[in-house]
Amino acid sequence: MSNRKATVYVRLKDGVLDPQGVTIQRAILNMGYDMVSSVKSGRFFELEIDAEDGDVEARINEICGKLLANPVIENFQVEFEK
Amino acid sequence: MSNRKATVYVRLKDGVLDPQGVTIQRAILNMGYDMVSSVKSGRFFELEIDAEDGDVEARINEICGKLLANPVIENFQVEFEK
Numbered sequence: 001m002s003n004r005k006a007t008v009y010v011r012l013k014d015g016v017l018d019p020q021g022v023t024i025q026r027a028i029l030n031m032g033y034d035m036v037s038s039v040k041s042g043r044f045f046e047l048e049i050d051a052e053d054g055d056v057e058a059r060i061n062e063i064c065g066k067l068l069a070n071p072v073i074e075n076f077q078v079e080f081e082k
Numbered sequence: 083m084s085n086r087k088a089t090v091y092v093r094l095k096d097g098v099l100d101p102q103g104v105t106i107q108r109a110i111l112n113m114g115y116d117m118v119s120s121v122k123s124g125r126f127f128e129l130e131i132d133a134e135d136g137d138v139e140a141r142i143n144e145i146c147g148k149l150l151a152n153p154v155i156e157n158f159q160v161e162f163e164k
Contacts, residue, residue, distance in 0.1 A: 021127070031145065038130040044125070046121070049119070058154070063110055067109055067113065
């Protein structure tokens with residue numbers, strides 16, 4: 001059984017408001033640093049995968065679309081290692 | 083004024099419980115996929131930086147330790163582009 005690692009990055013789609021990012025950008029400004037002009041927030045998930053067949057990538061993409069990201073407002077990107 | 087981008091990755095330290103990751107791993111199992119043996123969750127922040135001097139990296143590290151990560155339970159890693 002092969003052992004692989006995948007990292008899934010979930011970002012808000014362009015045009016979707018990111019209140020967490022805006023709040024952090026303001027907080028950085030309030031700390032006295034004026035060089036950060038924009039902050040975008042995102043989530044990532046590191047998955048350990050035990051699988052034999054070559055169909056893993058399709059299934060991981062399925063899991064992302066159904067569970068890890070909200071496809072209405074978020075995009076995801078999967079990077080496979082090994 | 084130069085324009086740079088930095089991405090900050092925030093992960094839980096080894097040994098710190100990750101209930102979100104455990105819950106997602108179980109949910110994947112309940113969806114009928116048995117090939118994901120572990121899930122670790124993390125956050126990332128994409129910063130746009132307007133700065134002239136070369137001291138930016140030190141200041142970004144300061145911001146991470148004070149604001150973006152909780153150094154008691156989290157590690158952060160900064161990647162600069164451009």
